[in-house]
Amino acid sequence: MSDTNIRIINISGGxxxxxxxxxxCESFINIKLINKISKEDETSFLFPALFGDFHCFEKEVVSNELYEIYQNRRKDFTHENIFIFEAVQSGETDSQYNLNTLILYAEAxxxxxxxxKETALSSSFEQFLQSSFYSEFIKEYNFTSSEIIILKSLIKYAFLTGIDLIRLIEEIKQNLEDKANKKLLRKEFLSVLRQRLA
Incomplete structure (x- = not known):
């Protein structure tokens, strides 16, 4: 990946x-968010910052070089606090940001x-994750381990904003098209949940 330039920007907490x-940092660029990465041979998957409505396309497969850079950053920060973006050609996405804006958004x-992570909030959130409603919901959709990681991250944000999680999940379920293919149904659920939290 010698033709590719990679820059690491340290921000507050990540x-x-x-x-x-x-x-x-003032130049406006078109960006792509990478919130699930795999090696080129697709033998391993990692999950950098799972949430943030950056209004841009997402990408999964990355070079082994970037994979190693991400692994090294994880020695200093949790996966949720590491954001990976790729500047792309105009036309691939309409999302334009400059680095200063991305930094402020990521820090927020x-x-x-x-x-x-504060004790009161953390314990309340954990209670929801241990509830029968949540466990039955996970079983109903047969979420995979990687999907559960993404789901929990999204639900955290809903929780922080004071949204009634049970009502939110039920509303999304009711409005989804009935699909026999559970994988497509799960993918649509996560997509709608992300849009609702934007």
């Missing part, structure tokens, strides 16, 4: 890894994530 970054997300 890091931004930018593929093909602009020359300066990290701050919200830290709030839930």
């Amino acid at each position: 890091a931004i890894i930018m593929i093909n970054p602009p020359l300066n 997300i990290i701050s919200a994530q830290n709030d839930i």
